[in-house]
Amino acid sequence: MTLIDSRRIGVLAGFDAKTKARIEDATVSLTVSGPGHFGRATLPLEPMRIEGATTYGGYVSLRDPGRHGLTFRVARAGPQHDPARAVFSYEQAR
Numbered sequence: 001m002t003l004i005d006s007r008r009i010g011v012l013a014g015f016d017a018k019t020k021a022r023i024e025d026a027t028v029s030l031t032v033s034g035p036g037h038f039g040r041a042t043l044p045l046e047p048m049r050i051e052g053a054t055t056y057g058g059y060v061s062l063r064d065p066g067r068h069g070l071t072f073r074v075a076r077a078g079p080q081h082d083p084a085r086a087v088f089s090y091e092q093a094r
Contacts, residue, residue: 011057028056036064065094
């Protein structure tokens, strides 16, 4: 994550487990929990083109120090695709 004015940018690049191809047709969200977040806050991540490749990103506030839980959810169109989750912890320094 990158710091911008006490906010962070969450960016995710997804790849198909079978074909290893970059996922460019997904609905992606980020759920944040931890200090300063009452319960859980979920926000959509928007498609972003970086050097010709699709990633998904958005701004998230992680102002309070401590450990934050970050859960990315990737849902592709079609019944053949089950949504995928990726869970991370991020430590915000004081």
